[in-house]
Amino acid sequence: MLQFQYISDKHKEIIENFQCDDEPSVAEFLKEQALTLHLSNCAITRLYFDENRNLIGFFTLYNDHIEVSKAKKKKHMWELPRNLKFFPAIKLHYIGIDARYRGQGYGQELMDEVFDVCQEIARLSGCVFLTLEALNSAVGFYKKNGFELYSRDVYFQNMILKLDEL
Template identity: 30%
Template sequence: MELIRLTKDTIIKSFDCGDADLNDFILNDAKAFLSKRIAYTFLITDGENLVAYFSLLNDKVAKADAANNTWRKLRRSFPHEKHFSSYPAIKLGRFAVSKNYRNIGIDTKIMDYLKMLLFKSASYSAFRFLTVDAYISAIPFYERNGFKTLLPEEDDVHTRTMYFDILSLDEI
């Protein structure tokens, strides 16, 4: 398997993860997000087959978006002089695995790889958290992969904002 960054010249013939919105994004929207510098999309391929993809964009974890007890826990991990009203994050904007590669644990392997890649990367911008607006049905997957919810309930009935502290990988 190979990790490839989507470019304007990348040809994606087909993809079906079972979710119309996620399929539509990779087939029709990902290149526009790239050209407008909204998100970078990465493909995991197996030969000619698109196994999975994920999109990354900038984000923040803010006091206004977190439950009080969650915010207190997050702030405790920073020295007092570094207490801010928000902290930098990278958002996992989209994450989908082809139906042909389901039920073999590849989703967790990709998530582990992504977290380590971000943890070890020397990028141009620092961040502390990995966030995701998880579909309600995907919350158990993200919880198994170390993500926590920012708020117990949100206005959006379809998703929950979740976060992963990238520095927790330093303990591994």
């Protein structure tokens, strides 16, 4: 079972060794932005280690909101208050597994942890959705975990999961 620590200055050397060559933006975020966002309390990053203190992966969450039109409510069959247009959400900003540790179930373990954390946030402060911007290579993984396509842009597929459907 993996153990987490919140990212801090003491992790700089370990983070520099994180490998994610097939999705360089994931490693770049961890190495160049995650600590700054965490220290400013704009986004929270959890690092996950195995029993040998190897950095296996990480995820970063931040608070968000999403506009849900009547058409989207109907399409996804979401029961939501009719008089509201915007709903609280949590954004899964990044999730990554070091390339050396893939194929061992760690991605699913981290996603399950994301779900647990988000359910706790929703319980404490009220939140309806978990959102993310998926790289094309990861869409299947997210669909397997209950996310639905919400919209697309040039680089990403925006995906959404209603937290009470977990």
